Amino acid sequence: MDLMYFFKLFATVLFGLMLGFISSIPVGAVQLEVIKKTINGHTKPAIATAAGSALSDFMYGLLALFGFGHFLLMKDFQISIYCLGIAVLSFLVYKTFREREYMLSNDCPIVYKKRLSFLTGFTIAVSNPGMIIWWFVGFKLFADLEMFEVITSQIKFLFVFSGAFGLGLYLTLEALILHRLQGNISDKILFRLNMILMGILIVLIAYFIYKLAGLVLGFYTFG
Numbered sequence: 001m002d003l004m005y006f007f008k009l010f011a012t013v014l015f016g017l018m019l020g021f022i023s024s025i026p027v028g029a030v031q032l033e034v035i036k037k038t039i040n041g042h043t044k045p046a047i048a049t050a051a052g053s054a055l056s057d058f059m060y061g062l063l064a065l066f067g068f069g070h071f072l073l074m075k076d077f078q079i080s081i082y083c084l085g086i087a088v089l090s091f092l093v094y095k096t097f098r099e100r101e102y103m104l105s106n107d108c109p110i111v112y113k114k115r116l117s118f119l120t121g122f123t124i125a126v127s128n129p130g131m132i133i134w135w136f137v138g139f140k141l142f143a144d145l146e147m148f149e150v151i152t153s154q155i156k157f158l159f160v161f162s163g164a165f166g167l168g169l170y171l172t173l174e175a176l177i178l179h180r181l182q183g184n185i186s187d188k189i190l191f192r193l194n195m196i197l198m199g200i201l202i203v204l205i206a207y208f209i210y211k212l213a214g215l216v217l218g219f220y221t222f223g
Contacts, residue, residue: 004018006146013162019138020166029089029124030205032197034171037112038178039193045112046175052121055169061160064135075215082212085127088203093198
């Protein structure tokens with residue numbers, strides 16, 4: 001392996017990391033769950049949630065770039081995925097509402113299990129089929145750089161892995177920073193933040209319902 005090829009592989013990793021960071025910046029359901037867990041004093045489950053999300057996006061990236069993207073954009077598939085997203089987000093709203101009782105009384109401690117948190121992050125991310133488009137766009141930008149004459153399967157894998165790792169890294173860093181700031185936030189502010197996060201989750205549910213309705217109506221009108 002010559003030095004120039006190694007440099008191109010390194011640039012591929014950097015581009016993937018940057019893509020992952022950018023895709024994590026908009027506030028979504030996974031980020032809200034990471035924030036909520038961290039401000040409630042459960043940093044490890046928050047990081048587990050980030051890891052689950054990264055694995056889901058890694059899976060979507062592999063499927064998109066290795067020939068399954070068309071299937072993932074089919075209406076039947078997306079209808080099922082949006083239904084799953086509505087169910088998962090509704091559960092998170094219910095759980096956040098129940099946690100409000102603890103924050104008001106401090107009688108029953110909030111418990112987050114790392115394995116369940118990992119599964120939660122994975123499921124939430126899976127319920128966002130729009131990530132497929134993001135992978136297509138990101139890979140098109142990468143291909144336009146023309147660093148390689150032929151983009152092999154190994155390069156595609158490295159690109160997807162770097163992007164998913166960057167996404168998980170951003171969420172993990174967010175959790176660690178919030179953990180450091182947690183001691184400076186009063187219980188009243190934490191309670192209000194939880195309520196705000198619950199409100200944003202409800203908005204996301206409404207968005208998912210809107211997308212689902214559009215798909216279903218389009219399916220029955222033109223399908």
